[in-house]
Amino acid sequence: MQNNEVYKDINEDLKWAQINKDVLKSMENPRKGYWISVAVCLFLIMFAVVGEVYQYQVGMGAANLNWPHMWDLYIATFIFWIGMSHAGTLLSAILHIMNADWRKPIYRFAEAMTTFSLMTAGLFPMIHLGRLWNMYWVLPYLTDRGIWPNFRSPLVWDAFAISTYLTSSALFLFIGMIPDLAICRDNARGWRKKLYTALSLGWRGDDRQWRNFRRTYLIMACFLIPLAVSVHSIVSSDFAMSIMPGWSVTSFPPYFVAGALYSGCAAIITLFILLRYYFRWEEYMTIAILEKTAKLTFAIAMVWTYLNLIEFASVWYGHSAADKEVLLAKFSGPYAPFFWGMIFCGSVVPFALAFEKWRRHLPTMMVVSILLNIGMWLERWMIVTPTLSLSYHPIAHDVMWPSWVQWFIVLGSFGWFGLLFLIFVKVFPAVSMYECKEMVLHRRELANKEISPVMANNPGGGASIGGGSPAPGVANKSPGVEGS
Amino acid sequence: MSLSNLIDDWSRYRKGREEGGFHDYEHMWGMSIDLNKCIGCNACSVACYAENNLAVVGKEKFEKGQGMHWLRLERYWDEPDLGEERTTEFQQHGASFLPMMCQQCNAATCEPVCPVAATYHTPDGLNAQVYNRCIGSRYCSNNCPYRLRYFNFWSYYEDSWPAPLQMQLNPDISVRDKGVMEKCTFCVQRIRTVKDTARMEDRKVRDGEVQTACSQTCPTGAIEFGDMLGMYDPETGVAETKVTRMWRKHQVEFGKTKQNKQTPDMRGYRVFEFLNTDPCVMYLDRVREV
Numbered sequence: 001m002q003n004n005e006v007y008k009d010i011n012e013d014l015k016w017a018q019i020n021k022d023v024l025k026s027m028e029n030p031r032k033g034y035w036i037s038v039a040v041c042l043f044l045i046m047f048a049v050v051g052e053v054y055q056y057q058v059g060m061g062a063a064n065l066n067w068p069h070m071w072d073l074y075i076a077t078f079i080f081w082i083g084m085s086h087a088g089t090l091l092s093a094i095l096h097i098m099n100a101d102w103r104k105p106i107y108r109f110a111e112a113m114t115t116f117s118l119m120t121a122g123l124f125p126m127i128h129l130g131r132l133w134n135m136y137w138v139l140p141y142l143t144d145r146g147i148w149p150n151f152r153s154p155l156v157w158d159a160f161a162i163s164t165y166l167t168s169s170a171l172f173l174f175i176g177m178i179p180d181l182a183i184c185r186d187n188a189r190g191w192r193k194k195l196y197t198a199l200s201l202g203w204r205g206d207d208r209q210w211r212n213f214r215r216t217y218l219i220m221a222c223f224l225i226p227l228a229v230s231v232h233s234i235v236s237s238d239f240a241m242s243i244m245p246g247w248s249v250t251s252f253p254p255y256f257v258a259g260a261l262y263s264g265c266a267a268i269i270t271l272f273i274l275l276r277y278y279f280r281w282e283e284y285m286t287i288a289i290l291e292k293t294a295k296l297t298f299a300i301a302m303v304w305t306y307l308n309l310i311e312f313a314s315v316w317y318g319h320s321a322a323d324k325e326v327l328l329a330k331f332s333g334p335y336a337p338f339f340w341g342m343i344f345c346g347s348v349v350p351f352a353l354a355f356e357k358w359r360r361h362l363p364t365m366m367v368v369s370i371l372l373n374i375g376m377w378l379e380r381w382m383i384v385t386p387t388l389s390l391s392y393h394p395i396a397h398d399v400m401w402p403s404w405v406q407w408f409i410v411l412g413s414f415g416w417f418g419l420l421f422l423i424f425v426k427v428f429p430a431v432s433m434y435e436c437k438e439m440v441l442h443r444r445e446l447a448n449k450e451i452s453p454v455m456a457n458n459p460g461g462g463a464s465i466g467g468g469s470p471a472p473g474v475a476n477k478s479p480g481v482e483g484s
Numbered sequence: 485m486s487l488s489n490l491i492d493d494w495s496r497y498r499k500g501r502e503e504g505g506f507h508d509y510e511h512m513w514g515m516s517i518d519l520n521k522c523i524g525c526n527a528c529s530v531a532c533y534a535e536n537n538l539a540v541v542g543k544e545k546f547e548k549g550q551g552m553h554w555l556r557l558e559r560y561w562d563e564p565d566l567g568e569e570r571t572t573e574f575q576q577h578g579a580s581f582l583p584m585m586c587q588q589c590n591a592a593t594c595e596p597v598c599p600v601a602a603t604y605h606t607p608d609g610l611n612a613q614v615y616n617r618c619i620g621s622r623y624c625s626n627n628c629p630y631r632l633r634y635f636n637f638w639s640y641y642e643d644s645w646p647a648p649l650q651m652q653l654n655p656d657i658s659v660r661d662k663g664v665m666e667k668c669t670f671c672v673q674r675i676r677t678v679k680d681t682a683r684m685e686d687r688k689v690r691d692g693e694v695q696t697a698c699s700q701t702c703p704t705g706a707i708e709f710g711d712m713l714g715m716y717d718p719e720t721g722v723a724e725t726k727v728t729r730m731w732r733k734h735q736v737e738f739g740k741t742k743q744n745k746q747t748p749d750m751r752g753y754r755v756f757e758f759l760n761t762d763p764c765v766m767y768l769d770r771v772r773e774v
Binding site: 058059060061064065066067068069070071125128129130131132134135137138146147148149150152153154155156159238241242243244388391392393395396398400 | 558617631636663665
């Protein structure tokens with residue numbers, strides 16, 4: 001059996017200054033691989049732009065939508081990205097409240113993922129509108145004509161919920177980053193210096209600031225959790241509130257939330273491995289943390305599977321012929337390959353996470369996490385499309401496949417997300433420095449190690465926990481990294 | 485723009501709901517369609533194209549399911565149970581036809597889901613579609629169990645009416661461009677004209693005065709159109725019309741998810757009544773010898 005020493009969440013002998021150095025290094029001049037990734041993302045975005053410009057010019061028919069396939073991949077991918085956004089909140093807010101401190105090295109990029117996937121998701125309802133130029137009519141803006149949006153419509157709730165969630169999660173990401181931005185400020189030159197000086201809001205790292213910071217962070221976390229749950233419940237009500245067979249399912253809100261956390265966790269694993277590889281962050285993104293994330297994903301996968309079965313059972317034992325027909329068509333109709341693909345990726349593949357050996361094997365985890373996300377994307381598609389192809393009215397039964405325009409825009413959305421994320425990791429610290437330091441300190445206390453008086457104040461031999469000078473109580477006053 | 489407007493509207497809406505919903509109505513337009521009389525000639529559909537400036541999308545787009553036929557004639561083959569050996573002759577009884585136009589549901593499923601309130605219930609009991617307000621989210625069509633809403637997937641104007649065909653467009657109704665949802669309006673422009681005339685002459689709208697294009701065109705008179713307010717509330721003093729008499733005769737009532745018919749010769753039904761959409765179109769079942 002492997003040595004347990006190897007699989008610690010974080011090495012407690014890590015120097016604080018070393019943490020600063022490692023993370024700040026990730027923001028320095030990018031290597032070749034970075035530029036290649038940026039080029040790939042831009043290439044994908046170009047596809048989407050071509051598709052969207054064409055569709056804007058000629059109409060929605062370009063997307064091969066028809067009667068009755070009024071919605072298709074756009075809405076499915078919209079739900080997919082909204083779902084992706086839930087993982088950041090799970091890691092940063094829910095696990096924060098539950099005092100699971102292993103989240104600390106990885107929550108920053110998860111939160112960035114939340115914000116950026118929301119920014120991607122928000123594009124899709126606009127792209128899918130027939131008259132894109134009038135999209136602001138969904139908002140209750142003040143107008144002389146006295147026309148309000150229809151507050152009974154789930155699409156309006158969507159607009160509110162998503163914009164609220166986007167604002168709050170961006171704010172949460174920013175607030176949690178302030179001490180780190182101060183560290184960056186202390187070490188930056190040129191335009192970066194100006195940027196971080198403005199963003200760190202005069203953070204000096206004194207007692208009062210830390211106290212207020214902690215309180216704000218906790219309040220934001222408490223605010224964000226119900227918000228995250230409500231956002232995906234509201235997105236699910238786009239379907240659950242309708243009367244269509246296969247859509248008006250009572251269990252949809254929890255089902256969507258579970259699916260959201262699921263795909264988000266899977267995406268975290270993917271990005272975890274990529275970041276670990278690109279930035280050589282083996283010290284922070286440890287195998288032990290990966291394992292814990294994998295366990296969490298496995299648990300959520302089982303919840304999702306259970307809710308899936310509930311849905312099938314309630315349809316099966318219900319007395320709606322149309323509902324049954326849609327369900328059977330999912331099992332054996334023209335969309336069956338995708339449906340079974342979803343079941344395979346979503347309910348069978350996660351069992352790989354049950355084995356310790358595979359949980360610790362990075363390539364396996366990479367493949368598994370990507371498969372899980374493909375499964376979750378298929379799930380959203382299988383929610384939207386079979387119902388449209390097979391609703392109540394027999395004359396409107398039709399099977400339609402999406403055109404290149406839809407595929408281009410869906411692909412482009414991945415490029416867009418990737419580009420935002422790539423910019424983020426170079427401009428902002430993608431690993432929370434101050435929380436890694438806290439974690440090191442706590443672990444050291446847990447390990448009952450001898451803490452020398454100097455170490456107790458400043459175990460990093462120079463660096464303070466956040467940016468700025470250390471708290472007034474700390475004797476050893478030192479500048480940033482240079483002190484070590 | 486004011487909050488008081490919103491509150492006023494809301495209280496009016498609540499009041500209407502609690503009192504049964506239709507008290508402020510001047511009219512309530514409805515239909516009765518006798519499938520015994522329908523011969524499936526499609527004249528109603530053609531008339532609808534002419535009256536309502538419907539785009540003619542061409543064979544290719546129609547096959548793709550992007551047609552704009554507000555009134556579609558559905559064809560169903562009879563398949564009587566004649567035993568194993570004669571199943572190939574199932575078409576011997578011919579087809580039955582079902583002209584489907586917007587059912588103008590009283591509890592329309594399309595209305596609450598529109599994010600910008602582009603579809604709403606008029607005081608005439610119509611399910612209106614405001615083209616200018618529509619942003620094309622297409623949720624209404626997805627939530628219509630009858631699938632009676634059609635979307636302008638392309639800009640059809642130039643293809644449908646190459647010059648000088650645009651001269652024959654009906655000036656009373658707009659031509660819709662791409663990105664807008666549309667559907668049968670019960671020829672709302674005709675209703676407006678008749679109502680205006682009646683108001684000028686200071687009288688009530690007479691029964692049969694408003695004719696939709698389809699009912700006017702139907703060679704067998706299968707489609708009856710008229711005011712049904714008397715049907716809903718006899719105390720308002722609205723006279724019986726041909727349509728209300730038809731509904732009463734076949735014992736179809738509003739607000740029910742299932743009609744109890746006493747004798748088999750009462751043929752009235754509404755499509756998908758069990759969904760509680762409360763449509764304003766009654767069909768009379770086809771009777772045939774098998």
